[in-house]
Amino acid sequence: MILLLGMVLWLVFGVMAASSLLFRHYHDSQILGITLSRAHARQPEVQRVVRSFQRACYLVLALSALASGVLLIPVVQRYAEMSLLVLVMLNLLANWCVISHFQGELRQIKEKNQWTYSRKKIMTVDLSVTREKGRSGVSPFWVWLFLPLSFAPMAVLLLHPALRQRCPLGMSLIGPLCQLLAIFLYYQMRNRHVRVPAEKTEQNLQLARREERINSLCATWCALAMLVFWGLFNLAMLYAPGGFLVVVPVAVLTISLLWIARWQQKKTREAEDALLGTVSEEEENLQEDSSTWKWGCYHNPDDPRVFVPKRIAGIGWTINIGRPAGKAVGLGTLALIAAVISFVAYSGSQDYQITARGDQVMIDAAMYDMTIERDQVDAVSVIDQLPSGTRTNGYGGMEKSYGHFYFDGYGACMIYVYNNAGSFIVMRLKGTDPGYVIVNGQTGAETQALYQTLSGWLAE
Amino acid sequence: MILKLDMAGATPIYQQIRNQIVFGVATGQLRVGEPLPTVRQLAADIGVNPMTVSKAYTLLKEEGVIVIDRRHGAQISPVCPREEPMDGEFDDRASLLISEARMKGASEETLKAHILRLIDDVYRRKEVSQ
Numbered sequence: 192m193i194l195l196l197g198m199v200l201w202l203v204f205g206v207m208a209a210s211s212l213l214f215r216h217y218h219d220s221q222i223l224g225i226t227l228s229r230a231h232a233r234q235p236e237v238q239r240v241v242r243s244f245q246r247a248c249y250l251v252l253a254l255s256a257l258a259s260g261v262l263l264i265p266v267v268q269r270y271a272e273m274s275l276l277v278l279v280m281l282n283l284l285a286n287w288c289v290i291s292h293f294q295g296e297l298r299q300i301k302e303k304n305q306w307t308y309s310r311k312k313i314m315t316v317d318l319s320v321t322r323e324k325g326r327s328g329v330s331p332f333w334v335w336l337f338l339p340l341s342f343a344p345m346a347v348l349l350l351h352p353a354l355r356q357r358c359p360l361g362m363s364l365i366g367p368l369c370q371l372l373a374i375f376l377y378y379q380m381r382n383r384h385v386r387v388p389a390e391k392t393e394q395n396l397q398l399a400r401r402e403e404r405i406n407s408l409c410a411t412w413c414a415l416a417m418l419v420f421w422g423l424f425n426l427a428m429l430y431a432p433g434g435f436l437v438v439v440p441v442a443v444l445t446i447s448l449l450w451i452a453r454w455q456q457k458k459t460r461e462a463e464d465a466l467l468g469t470v471s472e473e474e475e476n477l478q479e480d481s482s483t484w485k486w487g488c489y490h491n492p493d494d495p496r497v498f499v500p501k502r503i504a505g506i507g508w509t510i511n512i513g514r515p516a517g518k519a520v521g522l523g524t525l526a527l528i529a530a531v532i533s534f535v536a537y538s539g540s541q542d543y544q545i546t547a548r549g550d551q552v553m554i555d556a557a558m559y560d561m562t563i564e565r566d567q568v569d570a571v572s573v574i575d576q577l578p579s580g581t582r583t584n585g586y587g588g589m590e591k592s593y594g595h596f597y598f599d600g601y602g603a604c605m606i607y608v609y610n611n612a613g614s615f616i617v618m619r620l621k622g623t624d625p626g627y628v629i630v631n632g633q634t635g636a637e638t639q640a641l642y643q644t645l646s647g648w649l650a651e
Numbered sequence: 652m653i654l655k656l657d658m659a660g661a662t663p664i665y666q667q668i669r670n671q672i673v674f675g676v677a678t679g680q681l682r683v684g685e686p687l688p689t690v691r692q693l694a695a696d697i698g699v700n701p702m703t704v705s706k707a708y709t710l711l712k713e714e715g716v717i718v719i720d721r722r723h724g725a726q727i728s729p730v731c732p733r734e735e736p737m738d739g740e741f742d743d744r745a746s747l748l749i750s751e752a753r754m755k756g757a758s759e760e761t762l763k764a765h766i767l768r769l770i771d772d773v774y775r776r777k778e779v780s781q
Contacts, residue, residue, distance in 0.1 A: 312658040314697055318681075319652070321688040321696045384696050387653055395653075494658075495700050 193262060193589065196275055198438050200259050202445060203279050208252040209449045211286050215241050215248075218456050220386075223290060225297040226479050229467070231306050237297065244293040251289055255282045271589035272535050308477040315387040320399040327400040328381040328407030334374045334414045341366040341418055344425040356597045357581050358428045366421035373414035379498075380410040388467055401462040409455040413448065420444035428581070488512045488521065534558075538586045543593070543607045545630055545641060547648040552618075554630065556607050559585060559594050563628060569619040571645050573638070577608065577615060577629070595625070602626045614638045616645060652680040656697060664699055668707035676716055676727055678776040687717065687725040 214223050217232045222241060231237065258278055261267050267274050301307075345363035348355050383406060385399040423440035431437075489499050492513035497520065499511050511517040537557055544555035552568075554561045578598040585594010585606075593607045606629040608615055613635045618628040632638040652675040656667050675681040687693075690708060694701040708725055711717045718728040752762050 314654075314656045314658050316654045316656070316693070316696050317652070318654065318688055318693075321692050322686060324688075324692050324696065382695050384698060390653070392653070494698060496698055499698075 193268065193271070195438065196271055196589065197259060197262060198442075200262070200275060200278060201256065202438070202442055204252055204255045204259070204282055206445050206449065207255075207282055207286050208248050209453075211248045211251075211290060212245065213449070213452055213456065214290060215244055216456050217460060220477055223294050223297055225294055225301070226308055226477060227297070227301070227306070228308070228477050229463075231301075231304075234300075234304075236300050240293055240296050240300065243296075244289065247289045247293070248286070251282065251285045255285070269590055272538075276532060276535060308479050310479050313478060316384075317387045317392055317395045317399075319392045320385060320387065320395050323396065323399065324382055324403070327403045329404065329411050331374075331377060331381075333411050334370075334377045337414045337418045338367060338370045338374065341370040341421055344421065347425075347429075354429055356583075356603065358425060359583060363425070366418075366425075369417050369421065370414060373410070373417050376413060377407065377410035380406040388463075394466055398462060398466045401466070402459060405455055405458045405462065409451050412451050416444055416447035416451070419447075485512065538588070538593075542633070543591075543630070545607070547644055552645065552648065554607055554628075556593050557586075559605070559607075561605060561607075561628070563618065563620070565649065565651075567620050567622070568649055569621055571642070571649055572617050572619075573642055574615050574617055575613065577606075577610075580604075598627075604629055606630070609633050612638055616642050618645070654697075664697070665703045665706040665710070668693075668704065669710045672707070672711055673714075673716055674773075676730075677773050680776075681727050683727050683729045685727045686723060687727070689724050 216222070217227070217229070220226055220228070222232055222237065223244065227237065255278070258281070261278075262271060262274060342363075344358070344366060345360065348358060348360050348363055381403060385395075385402050387395050388398070389395055420440045420443060423443060424437065427436040427440060489509055489511045490513040491511055494511055494513065497511055497514055497516045499509060510520050512521050534557075541557050544553075546553050546555075550565045552563045552565075554563075578600055580596055580598030580601070582592070583595040583597050583603070585596065586592060587594075588610075590611070591607075591609045594605070596604050596606050598604050602623060603625045604627040605625045608629055608631050612631045612633060615629050615631045616638060618630070620626060620628060630641065632641050652671075654668065654671050656664055656671075658664070660667070662670075672681065672687070681687075687708075688696070690701050690704045694704045697704070708717065708719065712719055712725075715728060717725050719725045749762065752765075757765070
């Protein structure tokens with residue numbers, strides 16, 4: 192379990208570092224989110240800042256990896272999930288501080304050299320380029336083909352009902368939903384606004400065609416990565432219970448998306464260098480866009496769009512918090528994150544309360560309370576080890592696990608256990624959903640006392 | 652032809668689109684029969700509501716600058732010379748501009764020279780592009 196948490200943590204650190212490093216390339220007329228012309232971006236002092244930023248990112252990654260060693264301390268392991276969250280938050284904060292610091296250095300360089308660009312919000316559109324939109328991209332056939340293919344796990348579950356215990360049917364809808372999102376991304380990427388950096392239409396057309404090809408190819412690869420992830424994820428869920436191998440498809444998807452983002456940046460940069468090498472700074476029509484970005488989000492009440500392309504990686508979308516709908520989406524996302532963090536913190540800190548009173552056993556556990564009637568219970572026994580199986584819906588932490596699980600030889604179970612207590616009480620019920628309830632105390636002695644109580648209660 | 656739209660300016664965006672297309676036709680940057688992007692294409696590229704572009708196209712259609720048909724979309728229409736190109740509305744708008752310039756302190760000579768330069772600019776561009 193600790194190895195799995197460690198892998199997840201390093202994957203998160205790696206993704207954060209790679210995302211920050213993507214920030215350093217010249218893309219959409221910006222480095223680290225600071226607007227610079229192509230000539231200014233090549234200046235030695237700017238390149239020096241970029242190199243320092245790169246070193247700082249590697250340093251944050253190394254320090255974070257070192258800090259993850261605290262998970263090996265037994266006392267910390269008791270609060271492993273909370274520690275994981277704290278480490279991720281600290282890593283996020285460190286990366287944010289590094290980016291802010293070097294953004295400040297770039298602003299100082301701009302100020303010192305008086306590199307100022309227009310602050311007027313001028314949208315430049317070449318009618319010939321707009322008319323050609325959608326003609327140079329990769330065919331949408333592929334992304335539409337991936338949609339029916341993503342239903343394959345659902346078909347397998349429909350044909351083999353026994354497998355639904357390991358992977359619920361409802362979950363198999365997630366893949367097709369993600370593919371629909373990928374199709375949406377494809378059309379957004381293919382039709383995204385291309386800058387009009389030159390006065391000559393022919394130059395603008397060539398650049399637009401190249402960018403549309405690159406963007407649509409990236410969106411198609413994203414859809415393919417999503418499909419591969421979905422296939423691997425379902426294989427891991429069905430044939431490798433325990434959850435360990437689930438990390439592999441997640442890692443494959445994350446690394447693929449980062450690679451695609453990097454490839455897109457590189458190819459766009461190369462296309463711009465090849466086609467716009469001779470375009471002067473005045474022609475580039477650069478505009479400071481810092482006024483439309485607030486707290487790291489796009490903020491433009493005059494723009495009717497709720498979802499807008501990100502300004503950094505060129506792949507992915509962000510919300511316009513200047514619009515009421517954007518505010519609602521942003522606050523909703525924050526509330527969801529807060530709810531997940533609160534759930535993990537609350538679940539990790541609460542102990543189970545199991546009480547036998549009258550004809551009932553009452554189990555008090557966060558969000559998974561349960562009452563068992565005496566006539567529902569067939570038998571009570573003690574086992575030394577939890578059988579192998581998977582979590583269907585519940586909480587699975589380092590110290591304890593509870594909720595709906597599916598165990599080999601038992602079927603659907605409700606469990607309320609401290610993972611490292613050494614012994615577990617199994618209550619066999621008359622129904623099948625759940626067929627068993629497994630509980631224990633924090634220590635072997637507590638489990639034994641609980642077993643005596645439950646046996647006595649059943650014998651009454 | 653390149654449109655440059657001031658997204659934060661006082662002039663409505665549909666008016667800016669209309670004005671620049673009229674200027675493009677007058678200076679020969681847009682030729683007779685040249686197709687314009689569809690309303691959706693242009694709105695998506697600018698990042699505005701399709702209604703904004705639709706409003707500009709409707710104005711242009713009413714003025715006879717473009718024709719819209721189902722098969723070919725919007726196209727620059729052939730110029731139909733009017734019997735009286737300078738109507739009362741033209742006189743009103745031109746007089747207003749001249750009055751504003753005078754109030755700002757422009758002398759008659761300066762203003763005449765400036766207007767002649769603008770006329771040359773539009774007509775010469777048209778000749779060069781032809």
